[in-house]
Amino acid sequence: MSGGGTRDGSLEQLKREGRIVVVGASLAGLRAAETMRDKGFTGSLTMIGDEPHEPYDRPPLSKQVLLGNAAADHTALPRRRAIDADWRLGVPATGLDMAARRVRLGNGDEVEYDRLLIATGVRARPWPNPEEGELAGVFVLRTRDDGEGLQRALAARPRRVLVIGAGFTGSEIASACRERGLKVTVAERGSAPLVGALGAVIGEVAAEMHREHEVDLRTGVMVTALEGDPAGRVRAAHLSDGSTVEADVVVVSLGAQRNTEWLAGSGLGAGPRGIACDAGCRAFDVRGIVTDDIYVAGDVARSPHALFGYQFLSLEHWGNAVAQAETAAHNMLSESTDRRPHLWVPAFWSSQFGVNIKSVGVPPMGTEIIVTQGSLAERRFAAVYGYQGRVIAAVTFDNCRWLPFYEQQIEGTAPFPPPFTTVDRRPEGNKPVPADFPDPSVPTHGPTITLSGYSPADRKMTFTPGH
Amino acid sequence: MRLVVDLNRCQGYAQCAFLAPDVFAMHGDESLLYNPEAAAEQRENVARAVAACPVGAILLELTDEDMAGVVPQEAGAGAGSGGSR
Numbered sequence: 001m002s003g004g005g006t007r008d009g010s011l012e013q014l015k016r017e018g019r020i021v022v023v024g025a026s027l028a029g030l031r032a033a034e035t036m037r038d039k040g041f042t043g044s045l046t047m048i049g050d051e052p053h054e055p056y057d058r059p060p061l062s063k064q065v066l067l068g069n070a071a072a073d074h075t076a077l078p079r080r081r082a083i084d085a086d087w088r089l090g091v092p093a094t095g096l097d098m099a100a101r102r103v104r105l106g107n108g109d110e111v112e113y114d115r116l117l118i119a120t121g122v123r124a125r126p127w128p129n130p131e132e133g134e135l136a137g138v139f140v141l142r143t144r145d146d147g148e149g150l151q152r153a154l155a156a157r158p159r160r161v162l163v164i165g166a167g168f169t170g171s172e173i174a175s176a177c178r179e180r181g182l183k184v185t186v187a188e189r190g191s192a193p194l195v196g197a198l199g200a201v202i203g204e205v206a207a208e209m210h211r212e213h214e215v216d217l218r219t220g221v222m223v224t225a226l227e228g229d230p231a232g233r234v235r236a237a238h239l240s241d242g243s244t245v246e247a248d249v250v251v252v253s254l255g256a257q258r259n260t261e262w263l264a265g266s267g268l269g270a271g272p273r274g275i276a277c278d279a280g281c282r283a284f285d286v287r288g289i290v291t292d293d294i295y296v297a298g299d300v301a302r303s304p305h306a307l308f309g310y311q312f313l314s315l316e317h318w319g320n321a322v323a324q325a326e327t328a329a330h331n332m333l334s335e336s337t338d339r340r341p342h343l344w345v346p347a348f349w350s351s352q353f354g355v356n357i358k359s360v361g362v363p364p365m366g367t368e369i370i371v372t373q374g375s376l377a378e379r380r381f382a383a384v385y386g387y388q389g390r391v392i393a394a395v396t397f398d399n400c401r402w403l404p405f406y407e408q409q410i411e412g413t414a415p416f417p418p419p420f421t422t423v424d425r426r427p428e429g430n431k432p433v434p435a436d437f438p439d440p441s442v443p444t445h446g447p448t449i450t451l452s453g454y455s456p457a458d459r460k461m462t463f464t465p466g467h
Numbered sequence: 468m469r470l471v472v473d474l475n476r477c478q479g480y481a482q483c484a485f486l487a488p489d490v491f492a493m494h495g496d497e498s499l500l501y502n503p504e505a506a507a508e509q510r511e512n513v514a515r516a517v518a519a520c521p522v523g524a525i526l527l528e529l530t531d532e533d534m535a536g537v538v539p540q541e542a543g544a545g546a547g548s549g550g551s552r
Contacts, residue, residue, distance in 0.1 A: 057471050057503060064500050069492075074504035078469035078528030319475040349474045354495030356479065380496075398496050401478050 014114055015333055018043040021103055021111050022085075023093045024119030024259075025049025027057070028298030028321040032117050033083045035329035045085040046111050048103065050092035053144055059318060061147035062169050063351055066176035068155065072148035093120070096266040098285070101293065114293065115332045118263075118275060118283065119325065121299040122256035122316060127164075132226035137234040138250045141169060153249045154180060161185070162237050162247035164223050166193035168350045170253030171206065175352035178213045185216040185245045187223050187237070190438055198359070198395055200436035201369050202383065205376050205397065209353045218243075226250060256316060258300050268294065274302040274314045279341035281328035295332050297324040303342055307411065308362050308392070317348045345407050346393075349400075355379060358400045361393025361410045368432035370417050373424055374399055382406070385435055386416030468505045468513060469528045476524035486519055487512035507533045 020036060022029045025047045033045055049055075056075045064070035088105065095104035102110045124140035127133035137158075139150045154161070154177065161177045163170045166188035177184040190196060192203030193210060210217040222240040229235045236246045263270040268291070269284035270276075275296045276284045281303065283294040296303075298321040304310040323344040331339040350357040366385025374381030374397075382402040385393040391414045394406035409418070417432050470490075472483075479497030483490070490505040490513055505513055510533050517525045 059474070060503055064502070067500070069500060070502050070504070074502075076469055076504070078471055078526050080526070080528075319473070322473075347475045349477075351494060351498035351500075354498065356495060356498040358475075400497055 011333070011335060014043065015039075015041050016043060018114040019046070019112060020044070020115045020117070020332070021046045021048065021113035022117045022119060023048045023103060024117075024121055024298065024300070025051070025087070025089060026055050026119065026121055026298070026321075027077060027318065028119035028121070028325040029117070030055040030077060030083075030325075031080070031322050032119065032297055032325035032329040033085055034080045035326045036333060037081060037083050039330065039333050041333055043114075045083060046088060046113075047083075047085045048088045048091065048093050048105065048111070050090070050106075051143060051145075052090035054087070054089065056144050058142070061144065062141055062172040063176065065147045065151055066154060066173060067179060068151065072144050072151060075144065093262050096263055096268060098267050098291070098294070116294045117325075117328055117332065118294065118296045118300060119298040119321075120259035120262070121321075122258050124252070125254045125257050127226065127252045127254075129225070132228070132234075133252070134232075135226060135228040135234040135250075136232055137248050138226060138252065140252050141173060142256070150249075150251065154182060158182065158248035160245070160247040161249045161251065162187065162223075162245050163251045163253055164237075165253035165255065166190070166206075166210075166217070166219075167197065167253060167255060168194065168348075168352075170251070171210070171352045172350060173251050173253060174210065174215050175213070178215060178353070183216070185218065185247065186210060187218045187221055187239060187245070189220070189222050191219055193217070193219075195438055196364070198363050199366070199369060199385075200438075201376075201433060202395060203436075205379060209355060209379065213353050216245075256299070258314070260300060274300050276302045276312060279304055279306070279343070280331045280339045281324060281342055282331070295328040297321065297328040306341070306343060307345065307413070308365060311365075313346065313362070315346050317346060319347050320344055345410060347403070347407070356398050356400055357395070358403055359393060359395040360403050360407045361385065361391070363393040363395060363435070364437055365392045366435045366437075368416070369435040370430075370432040371428040372418060373402060375428060384409075384416065384418060386432055389416055390414065391416045391418065468507060468510060468530060468533045470501065470503060470505060470513065471526050472499060472501055473524045473526070474499065476522045478522055480521050482519040482521065483516035483525065487516040491516060507535070510537075 055077045057077050060075050065072045092106045093103050094106050102112050104110050124142035160183040163174050163186045166186050171193050174184050174186050193206040195203035223237050224240050225238045227236045234250050236244050258274045260270040267285050269286050277296045278290050281295045282290045283296050299316045302312040302314045305313050324342050327342040347360045363385050365387050368386040371381050371383045380398040382396045382399045391409045481493050484493050490509050491501045494500045517527050
């Protein structure tokens with residue numbers, strides 16, 4: 001089968017009897033497969049996933065599941081329609097032969113494709129010292145099995161839980177522990193929780209939430225070592241300020257790594273920051289040339305966004321996985337003139353300490369912030385981020401009905417600070433303040449957006465040779 | 468019965484928590500918690516919640532078990548049709 005669909009009828013042939021392979025059997029992979037069938041694809045569809053489970057939803061794992069309100073193995077995603085796929089679950093993809101159009105699997109099998117969709121997502125960043133990470137009682141939280149194990153450990157009433165990293169997941173875990181009446185210490189390298197994703201102004205509000213709920217919050221520190229007892233169970237952690245925290249459960253919540261190692265040497269433009277693709281989800285090869293038959297979607301993709309200076313955005317967002325999957329699936333089965341760009345406005349939510357946190361746009365691009373409704377002190381507010389005189393993002397705490405309005409402002413490149421005077425301005429005043437994001441060259445835990453593209457406005461880039 | 472709520476869309480109207488309180492619950496003022504795999508006997512309540520959500524954020528998939536004992540003409544309307552988007 002020829003690569004690009006053209007007027008010679010090859011697109012019709014692809015839709016009728018082509019072979020599509022989806023690597024990554026989670027939210028993005030499933031929604032893409034459903035979209036392909038919706039668009040009349042009747043050929044063979046193979047779904048490859050390294051986990052043994054059918055696609056399941058992850059957000060409940062750090063919320064309902066940890067609270068004991070839902071079982072981790074009861075989070076399978078509802079289907080929009082039947083997809084009639086050949087499922088290869090419990091076996092990872094281990095290689096890609098772009099020339100032969102073949103995906104190699106961990107069990108030695110090879111699967112041929114006419115179109116390939118890569119949606120391999122991310123995995124939890126493990127504790128850097130493998131020996132310490134192996135101690136019983138040390139967890140990460142990403143998969144269904146992780147959620148099940150951590151839930152069981154919390155149900156056993158540990159004397160203290162240590163959460164390393166106060167990004168969204170770490171904060172949600174701490175919140176669930178407190179709700180279960182467990183003692184919890186949170187160690188964060190940054191100056192406040194959520195500081196990488198939302199900046200220090202909002203991070204301070206998050207820090208207050210932790211303290212008010214009697215979380216033992218330690219900021220500006222790193223955990224330097226985990227210590228086990230003779231039976232191989234974790235018992236304590238040593239911190240960079242010289243202190244020690246005794247804990248029976250340690251949750252390593254240091255963000256995610258992209259699942260791209262299996263593509264090493266394949267010639268595809270894949271690396272630690274994800275897989276670069278064009279706005280239509282077509283993957284780049286290592287030479288920067290766009291492929292015709294390989295598409296990417298979800299957490300593993302990096303794509304340029306017109307609203308954000310064509311920066312390449314990697315988004316670990318639920319809604320992005322759905323929207324990008326739909327766009328990729330559409331484009332995989334369309335003539336080049338019918339393809340559409342993935343221009344989803346980034347959006348995410350979190351729920352912690354009973355507060356609903358939601359955001360639209362790209363907060364880490366913001367240099368200034370202004371509270372436009374409510375007040376930080378009440379923990380019920382909307383705040384807007386500004387970048388070069390325009391609205392670039394907004395965040396709400398228990399005020400989510402304002403977000404669609406700010407989404408329109410972002411899409412319309414509205415001016416910042418917002419000129420409207422009919423909405424309430426509360427004690428924080430009318431003047432924007434610095435949003436106070438950490439130096440981007442210093443890694444922080446838990447930002448769900450990675451800005452990794454070259455911006456023409458930024459002349460501060462330096463070349464850092466490898467070791 | 469499997470369900471998922473698009474929490475980007477959800478604006479905390481709490482209609483679902485009124486109509487199917489055993490499946491949906493508010494957590495604080497506007498956060499929603501829900502059971503992603505609700506029991507078959509909740510089918511009617513969940514269907515009402517799906518229909519009542521002002522932003523159409525609930526995607527529901529009914530399994531054969533959920534449809535057992537449902538009169539055929541009703542089954543035709545709901546089975547396998549998925550959700551509400």
